[in-house]
Amino acid sequence: MILCEPQRIAQMVGAGLWSTRTLWDMFLVNVERGPEQEAVVDPPNMAALTDAAPRRLSWSALHAEVERLAALLYAEGLRRDDIVIVQLANSATQVALYLACHRLGIVFSPLPAVYREFEIEHALRSTGAKALITGARIGKQAHGAMMEALRGRHASVRTLIVFGDEVPAGAVAADRAMLGELPIAAMRVYAASIGLSADDVVSICWTSGTEANPKGVPRSSNEWYWQSKGTVDSVGMGVGMRILNPFPLVNMGGMSSGFVGWLLKGATLVQHHPFDLAVFLQQIRDERIEYTVAPPAILNRLLQHEALLEGIDFKRLRRIGSGSAPLSPWMIETFAQRYGVEVLNYFGSNEGAAMCGSAADIPDTGERATLFPRPGVPGRPPWAEAINNIVQTRLVSVDGGHEIVKPGEPGELRIAGPTVFSGYFGEPALSDRSFDAQGYFRTGDLFEIADAECRYLRYVGRLKDLVVRGGMKISAEEVEGLIASHPGVAEAVVVGVADAVLGETLCACVVPLPGQALDLQALVSFLRDEKKLAAFKLPERLLLLDALPRNPVGKVLKRQLREQLDGGGTP
Incomplete structure (x- = not known):
């Protein structure tokens, strides 16, 4: 399923920004380079969360599981371009399933574990998904039974695959099936025949729905690549680096570093679910974590109660990512001065907005809390972080009447480049409205130029958050x-x-x-x-x-x- 226009693909490839490498290719590099290196670690509370005990898988063990899962999907009649709705806890099984889908060109559409019938039905109607894949339970919720009821109301759904013990009648019991005979050889022949490209859609994630119904955001390997590379490069992520993912692995917040970045760099992914501060901090200690992400409110709280940070090895944990809300200058400065930790300020979206405020580009801790480099301005010196150089931005007045090139006036940030998606799934009219005449995506986010040299941007708010009194x-x-x-x-x-x-x-x-x-x-x-x-x-x-x-x-x-x-x- 290739949704990107051929002209854009040719433009990005010609500029050296996109390639032929798929996420599956990245996975195989890691399997071959370090087969016994630890690849993924389950949350320690896995048994309470699901019916499974926590696991630790090497790259070779993960590869073996991916092959069997892909064979199971193949046995259930799922093929290239089919869409499957996935609702699983953050886990090794989850990432193995994503890779198994990608192996066969199946598009996975992950949903947060806390979604219920209303939100799942919207995703089903929007995608016409052929399969539902979930756990018998996630926490106290019986997801298997819920999905079975939904399957009966949607003719497009051909199969329901359920991990765990209490599998509804008529559903495929995934754990039991994985122990039986599976058509692995036939699956491999099929996978080799489909000619999967880096422009085929890998996933359909969903906007957050803060102002309207969630919208499906398809992304290919190429579209994922730069969005994730910008994150992992700013972190200095490398082979075997131990990263802790506390975000649901369902959209940009978790997927960028916790799945795609992990594949890109061959890191070790330690999963966390659901967010529990005590468990999160204990994982940082026990798992020797070198990078993680946390919302600003959590980072503020940790510094307000510094006893919580006792026992953390800050010689290992040198960088923490944050974003999604304005950062506190006090918080960034305190982490830097007391613990030697650099707090990275990220701005991003499922659709592909991408900017990074790091010490390399914004050394002053107070400025880094509120400013971002202004990407893609012709004639300006390059930024240290590559992501700030490969996207282009414009600021357009709220009424759309003019482009803003001087400080002080808020305007909508519009963005173009290799990180930007190709349009909302199944929404051509909405997609057309979401891009301007120059091909820039209308982010709906308000920024202003923050300095006399016009090098920096300051986040002001959402366009829809303008109150007109x-x-x-x-x-x-x-x-x-x-x-x-x-x-x-x-x-x-x-x-x-x-x-x-x-x-x-x-x-x-x-x-x-x-x-x-x-x-x-x-x-x-x-x-x-x-x-x-x-x-x-x-x-x-x-x-x-x-x-x-x-x-x-x-x-x-x-x-x-x-x-x-x-x-x-x-x-």
Whole structure:
């Protein structure tokens, strides 16, 4: 299944950015180079999470499992370009299945383990998947039984494959099948015959759905390559480097370094699931982790409770990746000064936005928290991080009327290059709208040029997070950052609420710190008197919450907050 236009393929190959190498080719290099090197390690709580005990597989053992899984898929009639929905815990089995699918040209579409019928049905309708693959249970949820019920409602689904003990009647019991006779020889003949290319789609991941239904994002080996190479190069990842993956292996956050980057560099992948801070920290200690990723809130918490970091070997763990929300300059500086750890600031998306703020390009820790290199500006000196050189960006005014080339004006970031996907799966009209006339993807993210030399970008917020109050545009993320600095606030977001007179007003949705009382008047006074925020940006409503609603990959569901506010909030 090749979805990329031939003209773009020729352009990328001609520029030396794309090649003929598939992810399967990368896998075989690792198997041949270090067959007995440890390849993948299960979470230590695997038995509680599934019906299987935790495993540690070498590259050769992983290869043997991939071959048998591919033979099982082949025996079930799955062939090149078929799409399969996969819902598994982060594990060795999960990565083996991804590779088995890719071996046969089958497109895997992974979903977070916490998704239920509503989200899975959307993926099924969107893809026409031929198979569902899951575990009998993941945690306390009976995924096998849930998938069996879904299969009965979708004629496209020919088979259900279930790992674990309590396999529904009519489903393929994967563990038992893997112990029996499998058509490995026939599978290998078929795999050799299909001529899989680096432009064939490997996976269909899903956007987070913070503002609308999730959209399928297909990516080929070539499209995955640079997105991941940019990450692993900034980390200095190499053969055998021990990396801990705490993100669901279902979209860019986990897939970039935790699957594709792992294959690209021949690292050792230590899996984690579900996120549990105590287990996460213990894995860093026990597994001698050299690189991991964590959301900004987790990194802030670790420094606020430094006893949690006792016993971690920071001579090994020298870099930590973060992103998805603004970083704290204090956090980056403290990790650097006290522990010698470089916190890398990543900006990326499933669709292929990709920028990296590292010490090599932004030495100042305070600037690295808020700035990114401005990629692809003609005539500028090259950046140290390759990813910042191989993509091209434009900033376009919010009304789309002009390109921004000077500091101070927020605009939508638009991006082109080898990391960018070819369009949403099965959504040609939406895909057309998502690219501008020059072929740049409209990210929907707002940035501004941050310096007089026009070398750096500062993240401002989401385009859809602009609240327009009486004709004045307000960046939600700007106000959120100020509210988050209030001493009584644990977390905060702001959303626009419809207003008959002004069009929209601002509501602050706040999780207070334990034992802290907060009201709208006190919050407004803090913003106005201490932070000196312009009056038109002050919130006019306050919604106090025990926790912010989030999707499976940790993004706040502002749509859900807006729906909740239909019923009120503190006036």
